[in-house]
Amino acid sequence: MNNHSIQVLAVTGGKGGVGKTSISVNLALALAQTGKRVVLMDADLGLANVDILLDVKADRTIADVITGKCSLRDILIETHGIHLIPASSGVQSLVAMGPAEHAGIIHAFSDLADEMDVLVVDTAAGISDAVVSFVRAVQEVLVVLCDEPSSMTDAYALIKLLHRDNQINDFRVLANMTRSADEGHKLYRRFSTVASRFLDVNLRYIGDIPFDEVVRKAVQRQRPVIEAYPGSRASQAYRELAKQVNQWPVRTVANGQLEFFVERLVHGVA
Ligand SMILES: Nc1ncnc2c1ncn2[C@@H]1O[C@H](COP(=O)(O)OP(=O)(O)OP(=O)(O)O)[C@@H](O)[C@H]1O
Numbered sequence: 001m002n003n004h005s006i007q008v009l010a011v012t013g014g015k016g017g018v019g020k021t022s023i024s025v026n027l028a029l030a031l032a033q034t035g036k037r038v039v040l041m042d043a044d045l046g047l048a049n050v051d052i053l054l055d056v057k058a059d060r061t062i063a064d065v066i067t068g069k070c071s072l073r074d075i076l077i078e079t080h081g082i083h084l085i086p087a088s089s090g091v092q093s094l095v096a097m098g099p100a101e102h103a104g105i106i107h108a109f110s111d112l113a114d115e116m117d118v119l120v121v122d123t124a125a126g127i128s129d130a131v132v133s134f135v136r137a138v139q140e141v142l143v144v145l146c147d148e149p150s151s152m153t154d155a156y157a158l159i160k161l162l163h164r165d166n167q168i169n170d171f172r173v174l175a176n177m178t179r180s181a182d183e184g185h186k187l188y189r190r191f192s193t194v195a196s197r198f199l200d201v202n203l204r205y206i207g208d209i210p211f212d213e214v215v216r217k218a219v220q221r222q223r224p225v226i227e228a229y230p231g232s233r234a235s236q237a238y239r240e241l242a243k244q245v246n247q248w249p250v251r252t253v254a255n256g257q258l259e260f261f262v263e264r265l266v267h268g269v270a
Pocket residue numbers: 015016017018019020021022023044045046047048049124125176177178209210211212213215216219234
């Protein structure tokens with residue numbers, strides 16, 4: 001078995017509309033451009049689903065894996081240089097599934113381990129069981145903030161719950177839709193001042209994605225920003241983020257909870 005280590009990260013934020021899907025898609029593509037084999041799991045059923053942003057059609061989804069109709073590999077869609085696991089919707093959605101099904105999905109990923117280097121999980125808005133199940137199972141939690149009071153309060157509530165009930169203490173914070181790098185720093189300072197006063201968590205600021213009209217334009221064209229507007233400020237920021245992700249150490253020991261690719265962590269990775 002090729003027992004290499006795999007980086008697993010979730011893009012989350014509590015509130016809808018802060019840019020989780022845009023960041024997940026463009027980060028996944030930017031990582032692929034650096035030579036990584038990337039799987040993007042769409043666990044978000046918000047307005048702009050990954051399949052809409054990438055203009056792909058999914059016949060089968062995770063719900064079919066759970067009911068045993070097919071394997072995770074069967075539902076993978078190869079698109080734009082990455083592999084996508086499309087979201088299921090309606091009564092079959094991840095939100096409607098319980099923790100046992102979520103655990104089944106997390107275990108199912110082990111079959112794909114030899115073919116991937118990075119797993120990016122785009123989580124849904126809110127604090128559902130599905131968000132908690134998946135965020136608990138990743139190595140790196142990216143919390144997306146934007147300069148709106150409800151983004152700050154929802155991100156705080158999410159971190160509080162993950163910390164208090166799920167013993168997750170480390171979070172990386174990304175500011176989205178900033179008007180300047182300075183605005184991103186200030187936003188983070190405001191957030192971390194409150195969070196560190198009340199919660200014993202480690203927050204790390206990883207930078208900002210500027211507000212850029214091309215992000216919306218790309219959605220309309222159903223093309224990823226990084227492909228349609230590679231020279232834009234937003235694309236540069238997504239690529240910078242990918243560079244950072246590539247430098248983060250990948251944990252090689254299990255943390256005792258249910259995790260993606262836990263077998264490799266228990267048995268040791270190269
Ligand atoms: N950096 C940016 N500059 C300009 N617009 C942006 C930026 N990031 C995201 N947007 C826009 O904000 C809107 C929300 O983005 P997106 O759908 O990625 O958020 P989300 O957090 O995934 O939302 P939901 O959870 O509801 O799916 C979209 O119209 C998107 O085009």
